[in-house]
Amino acid sequence: MKIKITKNGPYIVTGSIPLYSETIACDEKGNSVGFKEKEKIDSNGTYTLCRCGKSKNKPFCDGSHLKFDFDGTEVSSKKIYEESLTTFETNKIRLDDAIELCDHSSFCQNNEGIRKLIENGDSESIKIAKEQAANCPSGRLLIWDKEKKESTEKEYEKEIVILYDQGKDCEGPIWVKGKIPIEGEDGEFYENRNRITLCRCGKSKHKPFCDGKHWMSPEMENKFRKKWNLKDLE
Numbered sequence: 001m002k003i004k005i006t007k008n009g010p011y012i013v014t015g016s017i018p019l020y021s022e023t024i025a026c027d028e029k030g031n032s033v034g035f036k037e038k039e040k041i042d043s044n045g046t047y048t049l050c051r052c053g054k055s056k057n058k059p060f061c062d063g064s065h066l067k068f069d070f071d072g073t074e075v076s077s078k079k080i081y082e083e084s085l086t087t088f089e090t091n092k093i094r095l096d097d098a099i100e101l102c103d104h105s106s107f108c109q110n111n112e113g114i115r116k117l118i119e120n121g122d123s124e125s126i127k128i129a130k131e132q133a134a135n136c137p138s139g140r141l142l143i144w145d146k147e148k149k150e151s152t153e154k155e156y157e158k159e160i161v162i163l164y165d166q167g168k169d170c171e172g173p174i175w176v177k178g179k180i181p182i183e184g185e186d187g188e189f190y191e192n193r194n195r196i197t198l199c200r201c202g203k204s205k206h207k208p209f210c211d212g213k214h215w216m217s218p219e220m221e222n223k224f225r226k227k228w229n230l231k232d233l234e
């Protein structure tokens with residue numbers, strides 16, 4: 001079982017890895033709150049997934065990348081998690097945060113934001129912060145409960161999920177679960193992660209990983225910048 005990244009082309013998935021579609025569900029204010037409508041996508045043995053964003057047969061590659069000179073150059077370090085990891089902690093909680101992996105699925109922006117919730121320190125705030133970290137498809141966020149000596153990381157089966165983001169009303173990244181090996185074009189493997197998100201719009205600046213560019217039209221960027229009170233979403 002592995003995902004092979006091809007030069008300026010699709011992801012080749014081998015080993016009959018189950019493929020699904022699923023929606024990041026939002027509340028009435030457009031905040032990401034969970035997942036819904038998970039459905040199996042027919043796929044057998046080996047299949048190819050589009051990473052240029054132009055296929056007319058998504059999520060599969062239909063060769064469209066050849067028609068417009070798709071530049072799929074991998075720019076991410078093979079150790080992106082390890083190298084971008086920072087920590088934020090209180091006496092009860094430690095948040096591991098590898099910001100370079102952020103896919104803008106936005107769970108951590110709700111209820112004042114995950115860091116403020118951790119700072120608040122009350123049991124309800126910590127409960128919400130843990131849910132936010134656990135929901136993050138990219139694996140950017142992980143909470144360690146120092147008192148209970150446990151983390152928010154879930155055990156995932158090996159599967160690939162094509163995400164749709166209801167709150168932003170757009171296609172999302174490819175969610176890779178369960179430590180599926182990801183092999184770069186150069187034959188070297190990326191850090192083996194329990195959860196991570198791959199770009200499938202072709203616009204990420206951290207290829208092969210998603211960096212949230214799939215939804216960032218200028219209008220959407222302004223709307224969410226105001227909503228999250230952010231100066232810069234880059």
Ligand code: FES
Pocket residue numbers: 009010011049050051052053054055056060061062063064065066
């Ligand atoms: S990568 Fe082949 S159509 Fe997108």
